[in-house]
Amino acid sequence: MAQPWVFEPLVRLGPDGVIVPALASRFALAEHNALRLWLRADAKFSDGAPLTFEDVATSLAQNHLRVAKEDGAVLVSSDDVSLPIDLLISRAFVFRRSGAAYLGTGPFVPVEQDAAHIRLERRNPAGRLVQSVSLLSYPKPQDAFAHTLKGDADVLPDADARWLEFFENVPRFRIEREPGAHANAIAFNLHHLSRTERTDLVAALRNDDLRRLSFGNDCQPPPQRLEFKPPPKGRPLDVLATPIHERFALAVRRELGGRGGSVQILDVQDYFRAIRGGNFDLVAVRPIIWPQITSVVNWRTGAAGNVFGYSNPEVDAALDRRDWTAAQRALDADPPMAVVCTPSYVIVADSRITAASYSLDTLPEWEVAN
Amino acid sequence: MRLAALVALSGLLPIALLAGIGLQIVRRRGENASREALQAIAEQAAARIAAYIAQQREMLRALGMAIGGEADAARRLADVSLDAPSLGKVRLVTPETPPAQLPPALEPEQVAKALSGAEVVSRTYLADLAPAMDACVPSGKPQRTVCSTLDLLELQRQVQRIHVGDSGYALAFDRTGRLLAAGAGTLRAAVLSGEPVAESTGALALTGGGTAPSRLKSNSGAEVIAGWAYLPDLGWTIAVEQPVDEALRGARTALFWLGVGGLAMLILSVSLGVQQALRMLAALELEERFRTAGQIAAGITHDLGHRLAILKQTRELAETNDPSYMPRIRDSLGAEVETLQRFVSDFADLTREARLADFMPLELNAFAESVRRSAEPYAAQAGVRVELLPAPAELWVRGDRYMLERAALNLARNAIEASPKGARVALKVTQDSGRGALHVEDQGSGIAAARLPALFDSFTSTKRTGAHVGMGLPNVRRIAVAHGGNVTVKSEEGKGSEFTIALPLQPPEA
Numbered sequence: 001m002a003q004p005w006v007f008e009p010l011v012r013l014g015p016d017g018v019i020v021p022a023l024a025s026r027f028a029l030a031e032h033n034a035l036r037l038w039l040r041a042d043a044k045f046s047d048g049a050p051l052t053f054e055d056v057a058t059s060l061a062q063n064h065l066r067v068a069k070e071d072g073a074v075l076v077s078s079d080d081v082s083l084p085i086d087l088l089i090s091r092a093f094v095f096r097r098s099g100a101a102y103l104g105t106g107p108f109v110p111v112e113q114d115a116a117h118i119r120l121e122r123r124n125p126a127g128r129l130v131q132s133v134s135l136l137s138y139p140k141p142q143d144a145f146a147h148t149l150k151g152d153a154d155v156l157p158d159a160d161a162r163w164l165e166f167f168e169n170v171p172r173f174r175i176e177r178e179p180g181a182h183a184n185a186i187a188f189n190l191h192h193l194s195r196t197e198r199t200d201l202v203a204a205l206r207n208d209d210l211r212r213l214s215f216g217n218d219c220q221p222p223p224q225r226l227e228f229k230p231p232p233k234g235r236p237l238d239v240l241a242t243p244i245h246e247r248f249a250l251a252v253r254r255e256l257g258g259r260g261g262s263v264q265i266l267d268v269q270d271y272f273r274a275i276r277g278g279n280f281d282l283v284a285v286r287p288i289i290w291p292q293i294t295s296v297v298n299w300r301t302g303a304a305g306n307v308f309g310y311s312n313p314e315v316d317a318a319l320d321r322r323d324w325t326a327a328q329r330a331l332d333a334d335p336p337m338a339v340v341c342t343p344s345y346v347i348v349a350d351s352r353i354t355a356a357s358y359s360l361d362t363l364p365e366w367e368v369a370n
Numbered sequence: 371m372r373l374a375a376l377v378a379l380s381g382l383l384p385i386a387l388l389a390g391i392g393l394q395i396v397r398r399r400g401e402n403a404s405r406e407a408l409q410a411i412a413e414q415a416a417a418r419i420a421a422y423i424a425q426q427r428e429m430l431r432a433l434g435m436a437i438g439g440e441a442d443a444a445r446r447l448a449d450v451s452l453d454a455p456s457l458g459k460v461r462l463v464t465p466e467t468p469p470a471q472l473p474p475a476l477e478p479e480q481v482a483k484a485l486s487g488a489e490v491v492s493r494t495y496l497a498d499l500a501p502a503m504d505a506c507v508p509s510g511k512p513q514r515t516v517c518s519t520l521d522l523l524e525l526q527r528q529v530q531r532i533h534v535g536d537s538g539y540a541l542a543f544d545r546t547g548r549l550l551a552a553g554a555g556t557l558r559a560a561v562l563s564g565e566p567v568a569e570s571t572g573a574l575a576l577t578g579g580g581t582a583p584s585r586l587k588s589n590s591g592a593e594v595i596a597g598w599a600y601l602p603d604l605g606w607t608i609a610v611e612q613p614v615d616e617a618l619r620g621a622r623t624a625l626f627w628l629g630v631g632g633l634a635m636l637i638l639s640v641s642l643g644v645q646q647a648l649r650m651l652a653a654l655e656l657e658e659r660f661r662t663a664g665q666i667a668a669g670i671t672h673d674l675g676h677r678l679a680i681l682k683q684t685r686e687l688a689e690t691n692d693p694s695y696m697p698r699i700r701d702s703l704g705a706e707v708e709t710l711q712r713f714v715s716d717f718a719d720l721t722r723e724a725r726l727a728d729f730m731p732l733e734l735n736a737f738a739e740s741v742r743r744s745a746e747p748y749a750a751q752a753g754v755r756v757e758l759l760p761a762p763a764e765l766w767v768r769g770d771r772y773m774l775e776r777a778a779l780n781l782a783r784n785a786i787e788a789s790p791k792g793a794r795v796a797l798k799v800t801q802d803s804g805r806g807a808l809h810v811e812d813q814g815s816g817i818a819a820a821r822l823p824a825l826f827d828s829f830t831s832t833k834r835t836g837a838h839v840g841m842g843l844p845n846v847r848r849i850a851v852a853h854g855g856n857v858t859v860k861s862e863e864g865k866g867s868e869f870t871i872a873l874p875l876q877p878p879e880a
Contacts, residue, residue, distance in 0.1 A: 150563070169555050
């Protein structure tokens with residue numbers, strides 16, 4: 001969580017989901033899944049040392065990226081062709097080793113660190129901007145929630161919507177909602193269900209009744225509305241889920257009516273084992289859906305995140321062209337899953353904190369009112 | 371000021387006491403009313419919770435009998451959970467149900483009992499975030515029971531919804547004193563952590579059949595008034611509490627305005643009383659002045675009349691032109707001139723004020739000797755002996771020597787006049803309790819006991835012969851008091867009197 005405040009990548013995902021420059025002043029795509037970048041001259045590490053080509057090469061090598069020096073620029077390439085090079089670079093933070101410490105170019109520096117907490121201080125004090133941040137770690141999310149309620153912490157990121165009632169009439173806190181990056185969806189066993197069946201199932205499952213029954217009103221439906229279709233006829237479909245999705249799985253089975261089979265609720269390990277073994281028809285999942293570049297690339301043939309073994313030449317071709325919208329269209333036409341809704345990203349924050357956006361990515365811009 | 375204090379003590383104090391008692395009664399009544407209101411809210415909340423639980427269990431019983439015996443009971447019951455989330459996870463339990471699938475808070479013997487067709491419920495416990503309770507009901511078929519983990523989140527919501535005034539709230543405890551739901555946001559962390567709160571002790575007392583305090587220090591340290599209710603079936607305790615300051619705000623406001631009103635009335639009453647008293651005092655003073663003037667006039671009239679009669683006789687003697695009367699006429703005129711001089715001196719003494727600036731160190735033994743010498747010619751004339759009995763050591767006082775001498779001589783002259791020929795008048799100097807005293811003792815006929823209390827009041831002298839207008843002793847007292855001392859008298863009829871002027875001792879350098 002603290003990494004993006006201490007370290008910066010050469011490029012990052014901007015607020016609208018598009019890759020924008022960070023430590024690079026500009027960049028341009030090169031051939032063979034490579035990216036040419038020009039480093040910012042004013043970028044400095046927390047010890048005041050300027051950013052160098054060697055720093056970039058060492059840092060990106062940790063992410064299996066190759067860096068070559070060109071005239072005034074660096075050329076970054078990767079052997080992993082399943083993911084776009086700019087997305088790979090956006091996940092690689094630049095650092096410099098200084099003794100046992102790693103220095104970054106971000107606005108904060110770590111000043112304390114142990115298993116239970118990390119304390120960060122802003123490198124250059126700036127008005128009412130948050131000057132110091134302590135990240136506190138608890139064994140379970142419920143513990144973090146309880147300690148925040150007790151007043152031990154000022155911000156609880158990614159709060160479970162079920163907890164929010166507890167914050168009612170607690171004037172110290174306010175609840176903020178941001179569009180979520182994950183969805184609640186039902187993924188299909190591609191070996192058991194044909195393209196037609198899957199398309200029909202998407203139309204059957206993407207409805208408000210199922211959404212509300214499963215998640216209440218705190219989960220937004222996908223923007224693209226589909227005409228409801230009854231589930232296609234066929235043998236009963238078994239639904240696999242982890243305990244957090246038990247209600248979702250039961251609701252899906254009921255929505256499928258006669259095609260609803262058994263509901264299997266497994267712990268996380270057994271759940272993934274069952275997926276890898278192909279022992280399911282439908283499975284409740286929580287995929288990343290934002291930004292689009294991140295969500296579509298996981299469906300490329302052979303991609304590391306493609307755990308369901310999806311393969312669609314149209315999708316691969318669109319990804320090769322870096323046409324994310326076309327890739328999404330191809331996915332919609334041959335769907336690997338049915339997105340039911342997107343839960344909001346809920347953050348509980350001290351009422352004195354003000355910010356245009358409460359996403360943790362924007363924490364360096366948070367202000368504390370007196 | 372003295373008058374105001376007098377009025378305050380005699381009038382205000384009882385009124386203030388009465389008002390204080392009245393205000394205290396109003397305050398207690400206010401607190402009792404708040405306590406009863408909170409108690410009623412707690413009981414109402416407890417009744418609502420009991421009704422909710424009964425309703426859930428009734429619903430579960432209906433499901434058990436309707437679905438529990440069916441072949442597809444497991445699936446249908448699971449689907450029920452979707453429509454009735456308050457019933458939590460509804461499931462069919464048979465002897466084959468794996469332990470992990472059994473309701474978590476039920477003991478194995480309770481499960482066995484349920485399988486034999488009885489209805490069983492667990493204690494309430496905290497599952498995930500909300501209180502929960504496991505219950506199993508008969509299915510109508512042997513070795514099949516329908517169980518549910520009742521989600522009591524709704525109860526938590528009910529507790530959180532209870533607001534009393536601006537900051538009053540409700541709390542719910544299980545039978546172990548653990549906080550299950552809290553209306554106060556700051557206490558909700560204890561719901562999750564299970565830490566005991568200040569009110570847990572009260573809840574435990576109520577669970578154990580005792581009583582919970584109606585006034586206590588809450589977990590935040592604030593003094594609160596609380597109403598309590600107990601749900602015996604669930605073992606839950608409901609507390610509804612409100613900070614004392616807020617609960618008694620109405621009563622306190624009433625008390626404040628009552629107090630202000632009472633105080634205003636008192637001030638009005640006192641000011642009117644003081645005005646009235648001042649008016650009465652002024653009237654009394656005027657009357658006293660007239661009375662005093664009358665006494666003075668009577669004294670002067672009497673004395674001057676007496677002197678005038680003597681002078682008239684003297685004039686008649688002179689008009690005879692008989693030379694043989696000349697010595698008698700001369701003696702008479704001389705005596706009358708002397709008497710009138712003393713008369714004037716007495717009045718002059720009355721107008722002289724003792725001023726601290728005129729005070730000088732005075733050694734009492736020497737002073738008494740001086741008085742003795744001054745009195746001796748008069749004593750010799752009266753055939754009386756004046757003796758000095760000095761103190762063994764020097765005794766220093768401060769004062770206006772002239773005025774003190776006038777006072778001492780007055781007493782000495784009175785003693786000489788009261789003494790028969792050949793008697794002795796003693797001037798004795800003593801020291802007692804930081805004071806020096808000059809005693810004037812005579813062996814005269816003494817003073818009647820009835821006269822003693824008013825002896826030093828003005829114009830009370832009965833001696834109307836000679837120059838006695840009754841101003842001598844009042845003047846002695848005035849002088850003694852002006853020097854921070856006093857004058858006292860002891861007398862016994864037939865044996866004589868003793869007058870004492872006592873003055874504070876002060877070293878000459880002080």
